[in-house]
Amino acid sequence: MEVINGVLEExxxxxxxxxxxxxxxxxCSRNVGKGTINNLMCCFGFQYSDDLRKYPGVPLLSGLR
Incomplete structure (x- = not known):
């Protein structure tokens, strides 16, 4: 988390x-625990999504889970 915060600050x-x-x-992959996900949400303020949706209009992952 510190590394990612550093990259965002840079x-x-x-x-x-x-x-x-x-x-x-x-x-996150399904192997990441809920505690880690909650820590990431608190640290960065981002919302968690269990699906990457589309960007812009194109699926980012296709059937990978």
């Missing part, structure tokens, strides 16, 4: 653009 420092937490989701 991105902001270079670009002056912040990740929109309200529009951001994260996805």
């Amino acid at each position: 991105f902001y420092a270079c670009s002056r653009q912040k990740v929109n937490v309200e529009k951001s989701l994260f996805y």
Whole structure:
């Protein structure tokens, strides 16, 4: 989590653009425990999604689980 936070901070420092937490989701494999998912949600403020949906209009994963 510290590494990812560092990357996001470096991105902001270079670009002056912040990740929109309200529009951001994260996805984990089914092997990641609920405690870890909750820690990630608290740390980053992103919502968890059990499906990657589409971006932009194209499925990101096809039948992989």
